[in-house]
Amino acid sequence: MTLTVAQGSATGQGTPVAARANQVWKVYGSGEAQVVALREVSVELQRGAFTAIMGPSGSGKSTLMHCLAGLDSVTRGDVHIGQTKVTGMKDKALTKLRRDQVGFIFQQFNLLPTLTAEENITLPLSIAGRKPDKAWFDTVIDTVGLRDRLKHRPTQLSGGQQQRVACARALVARPEVIFADEPTGNLDSKSGAEVLSFLRNSVREFGQTIVMVTHDPVAASYADRVIFLADGSIVSELYEPTADTVLDTMKRLDTGA
Amino acid sequence: MLRATLKSVLSRKLRLVLSGLAVVLGVMFVSGAFVLTDTLGRSFDGLFATAFQNTDVTVSVKSTGPAQGFDDDQKLTATVKPETLEKVRGIDGVAKATGIVSADGARVIGSNGKVITSFGPPRLGENWTGENDLVKLREGRAPQSGTEVVMNAGLAKSAGVKVGDQVGVLTTQPKKTFTLVGITEYSGGRDSLGGSMVVSFHESVAAELMLGTPNVYSSVDVKAAAGKTPEQVRDSVRAALGDSFEVKTGAELQKAQTAGAKEALGFFNKILLGFAGVALFVGTFLILNTFSIIVAQRTRELALMRAIGASRKQMIGSVLVEAVLIGLFASAVGLGLGIGVGSLLAWVFGNVGSASLELAGIGVPPAAIISAFSVGMIITLVAALLPAMRASRIPPVAALQEAATPDRPLTKVTVVGSLVTAGGATLLLLGLNDKLGDSSLYGFFGGVLLAFIGIALLTPMLARPIVGVIGRLMAWSVPGKLGRLNSARNPRRTAITAAALMVGIALITGVNTVFTSAEASIQKIADKEVNADLIISGDPSDERPATFDPAVIDKTKAISGVTGFSADYFDVAHALGEDRSVTIMTDVPAYAKMFKLTAKEGEIRALGPDEVLYDEERAKEKGLHVGATIEVQLARGQPRQMKLVGIYAKSSTTGGLILPTTLIGELQVAQPSWGYVDVADGVSVDGVRKQVDALLADSPEVTVANRNDFVQQQTSAFDTVLLMVQILLALAVLIAVLGIINTLALSVLERTRELGLLRAIGLGRFQSMRMITVEAIVISVFGALLGVVVGSGLGAAIVRALKDDGFSTFAMPWTAMGTYLALGAGIGVIAAILPALRAARVNVLQAISYE
Numbered sequence A: 001m002t003l004t005v006a007q008g009s010a011t012g013q014g015t016p017v018a019a020r021a022n023q024v025w026k027v028y029g030s031g032e033a034q035v036v037a038l039r040e041v042s043v044e045l046q047r048g049a050f051t052a053i054m055g056p057s058g059s060g061k062s063t064l065m066h067c068l069a070g071l072d073s074v075t076r077g078d079v080h081i082g083q084t085k086v087t088g089m090k091d092k093a094l095t096k097l098r099r100d101q102v103g104f105i106f107q108q109f110n111l112l113p114t115l116t117a118e119e120n121i122t123l124p125l126s127i128a129g130r131k132p133d134k135a136w137f138d139t140v141i142d143t144v145g146l147r148d149r150l151k152h153r154p155t156q157l158s159g160g161q162q163q164r165v166a167c168a169r170a171l172v173a174r175p176e177v178i179f180a181d182e183p184t185g186n187l188d189s190k191s192g193a194e195v196l197s198f199l200r201n202s203v204r205e206f207g208q209t210i211v212m213v214t215h216d217p218v219a220a221s222y223a224d225r226v227i228f229l230a231d232g233s234i235v236s237e238l239y240e241p242t243a244d245t246v247l248d249t250m251k252r253l254d255t256g257a
Numbered sequence B: 001m002l003r004a005t006l007k008s009v010l011s012r013k014l015r016l017v018l019s020g021l022a023v024v025l026g027v028m029f030v031s032g033a034f035v036l037t038d039t040l041g042r043s044f045d046g047l048f049a050t051a052f053q054n055t056d057v058t059v060s061v062k063s064t065g066p067a068q069g070f071d072d073d074q075k076l077t078a079t080v081k082p083e084t085l086e087k088v089r090g091i092d093g094v095a096k097a098t099g100i101v102s103a104d105g106a107r108v109i110g111s112n113g114k115v116i117t118s119f120g121p122p123r124l125g126e127n128w129t130g131e132n133d134l135v136k137l138r139e140g141r142a143p144q145s146g147t148e149v150v151m152n153a154g155l156a157k158s159a160g161v162k163v164g165d166q167v168g169v170l171t172t173q174p175k176k177t178f179t180l181v182g183i184t185e186y187s188g189g190r191d192s193l194g195g196s197m198v199v200s201f202h203e204s205v206a207a208e209l210m211l212g213t214p215n216v217y218s219s220v221d222v223k224a225a226a227g228k229t230p231e232q233v234r235d236s237v238r239a240a241l242g243d244s245f246e247v248k249t250g251a252e253l254q255k256a257q258t259a260g261a262k263e264a265l266g267f268f269n270k271i272l273l274g275f276a277g278v279a280l281f282v283g284t285f286l287i288l289n290t291f292s293i294i295v296a297q298r299t300r301e302l303a304l305m306r307a308i309g310a311s312r313k314q315m316i317g318s319v320l321v322e323a324v325l326i327g328l329f330a331s332a333v334g335l336g337l338g339i340g341v342g343s344l345l346a347w348v349f350g351n352v353g354s355a356s357l358e359l360a361g362i363g364v365p366p367a368a369i370i371s372a373f374s375v376g377m378i379i380t381l382v383a384a385l386l387p388a389m390r391a392s393r394i395p396p397v398a399a400l401q402e403a404a405t406p407d408r409p410l411t412k413v414t415v416v417g418s419l420v421t422a423g424g425a426t427l428l429l430l431g432l433n434d435k436l437g438d439s440s441l442y443g444f445f446g447g448v449l450l451a452f453i454g455i456a457l458l459t460p461m462l463a464r465p466i467v468g469v470i471g472r473l474m475a476w477s478v479p480g481k482l483g484r485l486n487s488a489r490n491p492r493r494t495a496i497t498a499a500a501l502m503v504g505i506a507l508i509t510g511v512n513t514v515f516t517s518a519e520a521s522i523q524k525i526a527d528k529e530v531n532a533d534l535i536i537s538g539d540p541s542d543e544r545p546a547t548f549d550p551a552v553i554d555k556t557k558a559i560s561g562v563t564g565f566s567a568d569y570f571d572v573a574h575a576l577g578e579d580r581s582v583t584i585m586t587d588v589p590a591y592a593k594m595f596k597l598t599a600k601e602g603e604i605r606a607l608g609p610d611e612v613l614y615d616e617e618r619a620k621e622k623g624l625h626v627g628a629t630i631e632v633q634l635a636r637g638q639p640r641q642m643k644l645v646g647i648y649a650k651s652s653t654t655g656g657l658i659l660p661t662t663l664i665g666e667l668q669v670a671q672p673s674w675g676y677v678d679v680a681d682g683v684s685v686d687g688v689r690k691q692v693d694a695l696l697a698d699s700p701e702v703t704v705a706n707r708n709d710f711v712q713q714q715t716s717a718f719d720t721v722l723l724m725v726q727i728l729l730a731l732a733v734l735i736a737v738l739g740i741i742n743t744l745a746l747s748v749l750e751r752t753r754e755l756g757l758l759r760a761i762g763l764g765r766f767q768s769m770r771m772i773t774v775e776a777i778v779i780s781v782f783g784a785l786l787g788v789v790v791g792s793g794l795g796a797a798i799v800r801a802l803k804d805d806g807f808s809t810f811a812m813p814w815t816a817m818g819t820y821l822a823l824g825a826g827i828g829v830i831a832a833i834l835p836a837l838r839a840a841r842v843n844v845l846q847a848i849s850y851e
């Protein structure tokens, strides 16, 4: 029933792991209203890889991501980020973990309207009381192509630009993992493509680890690996996906289920 | 529509509770004041009804001479001669006539050596005329000689004395010691009637001690013969005695006394209502802000309603109905609390200290109910009207747009604000400078109100730069910076919240500035014009001037090292066609030396009999020059012609007629009130002070102090008044705090997503609390800063206007202003607690996944 994807896969072996879920259960509510959002999910996310999570609505993609990121607690099992065991951490430690080791890109409302793009980008570092590495900052800014927009406020930026700012913010702190929940869900295909290629580049060029939840087979094709969820369980995975292979898998799962 | 409104009211309980609370507090104050004064008023009715229950008719002499008193209550009673008493006894219908001696000013020295003070009720000295239905001996016996007294139980308790004790009493004569032989009570076993203090002397000395002349009476108490009504007896006595007598029935006296007491209560009520008004005014800001925020947050919802066909009228209606519901509910709760507070205060009044006013049942006068509801409703509706109109102007398309409303430009408010401020300031200045005739006082208050509104309208414009500066002082950390940015985010909201705090702080600062300037002015006079090394004086807040034993004068002069001494006797005399205050100085040259009194015309010298001095200003006004004749009549004397021998230059320490020492005997109270000691150079002032102090052992109403201590004593009353004002205005500040809490709570709610995002990217719980706290502090310090600035402006205007009334110096209460600013910061911290906790509890997951 359970598919432990990482084990036995050719590319996975020997690669250091950036985040890992081990037999994770997530149950909401109790009694009749009980919903099992994740059932005994185990997954390892290789460092320096771009992983996409796909699945039908309600399959537990967001839940899995939240559990991996330490935003939500698991009902059973445990989660590690790098060498750190996340499960059981107190709020203070979790906050520090998020601040230092995790980056987030949400579907929308990623930015504080009171801060400029630049201030938004360096916000996690400022909160942690760290100075951004100038060279790295410049690299990131140039990669996202926002240099002439740094002094602008979010309301003065387009949706695509805002998402790029969010990406830059996640990258600048050089976290262990970046989690992105449908980062292109609100964007048109052109802006979406920009953001996605930017994410892929940061994996290729800077060795960043990224986990992305998406519904879009095209978006998933930018990833190195796609994990398919259904009903709270991992049901399939693909390496080096293309939009077509993703679509095929989805169809297959759809009819198979 | 109504159903939708009701639902939305219930779904926003917290903010409604907070804004309703402002109305509740204001209404509580208003109705509490009415309940208090009503209850006290009816208690006085009962009190005077008891006091005059045994009086059929009273005869006293109409005063013809000078008003003879420091104010109405202390008029020296014109006396009734024994012949009159005899005559009354012979009138048909009079069953019994008793000569009564009763006058205020019998000051008992308690077992602690201090004079027993009363706060309001008189300290009567009377002749003992035996027990009656009202007064009974509870213990001991009646006084049988001039050295024995009885007193009422309330007074005996306050003084801590019992039957058999030796008790010192100050009367028109210096301290005399008596044996306390009896203690009286009033019908029903009461210790006192309304807190009044009564010492009863033996017939043989009462008149001399209390009225200054032996063998006279202040009034005659007449009992009607059987079958005669008091009115009939009054008429026949009046007919027999003629016009120079005042003949009144007990009922008439009761009515007059009650009216007097109620007038005082009415004044008291007005003061309380004034403070309630301030609180309500501040509350208006809070409600206005709440409704504005609610409307802003509901923009989409309201636009949707418009889109599906609700009319503009219905939109206004929906907001106003919400306001009416809050207003009604808050008024009712406020009224309930007000009845509680009013009753509690009435109880305190009746029972604290020596006062023992038998309280009539607590009543709720119609005025309390009417004012509670009308004030509560009007305030809420007025405050909700603007937001309601704004709601009606939301276009239906707003439902489809991004919720972010662009900042409306501030030009219009700023222009209107400037105009209103200017209008208010003009009105205020006109009122202050008495340019508006009888309505000057109203002009002044109206001006202050308008100015506050105008400044409140200007605050959004001021908010950006000032909040930026204040925020920068605090923004040394990321949470601080975020808090600062948040506070500048919605200048209108920040401004209204801060303006509410401004009102309270401005009033406190204004009053403080006035008092500080008064203190500085007194200090300046003391520094510049007072050369006396030691000053004998009483408590300046006492109603009647303190006096001391004249024997002290010569004894002080005899102390080695004393080079000059003068004592002042004060009274009111009839002179130049009016009642005027007069002074007798025991040593004019010594006084002139110590107070730099110089002659403008004639000479300043020791006065011979029938010689007077006058001040420059008044002499000029009357066109008087040296050599002129002035007619002066003192309390106990006949009119006499006096010669003006000197006109002295304007002085801050004395004024009016200065009379010769030969007239001391004609004064109402032949005892000095002030003394000034000049000590030789090189002699220890403190050594002399100790010796004078010893001489004053039997004059407990006064103390001797060096110049600095004297200034302190004179200004100590200011501190008390200031404290009271601060306590009363604290309510306005409290409401402003509610406003800050409200604004922050709403902001936290609005920014839940942002808080979630911040927490997701690593902002700690404590840091998010800090962010909210900084926002609160920035708002409250902004408000306090505005208040301090506006308040000192207000104070400066008042001090300037009163320049000719002794406010020679303008001084700012710097320390207090600093304290108010610090208080502002403290208020911010306190107001932030709840919203910050709420922010800290924001669930990251829920926050980021909520749309």
Ligand SMILES: Nc1ncnc2c1ncn2[C@@H]1O[C@H](COP(=O)(O)OP(=O)(O)OP(=O)(O)O)[C@@H](O)[C@H]1O
Binding pocket: A028, A029, A035, A036, A037, A055, A056, A057, A058, A059, A060, A061, A062, A063, A064
């Ligand atoms: N707080 C919650 N309480 C109860 N049930 C929840 C909660 N959050 C999620 N669920 C349930 O858990 C299951 C998984 O939800 P999840 O949000 O992870 O789905 P998803 O795959 O991200 O779907 P979508 O593609 O629509 O975003 C769903 O059945 C959902 O109803």
Ligand SMILES: [Mg+2]
Binding pocket: A061, A062, A063
């Ligand atoms: Mg999801």
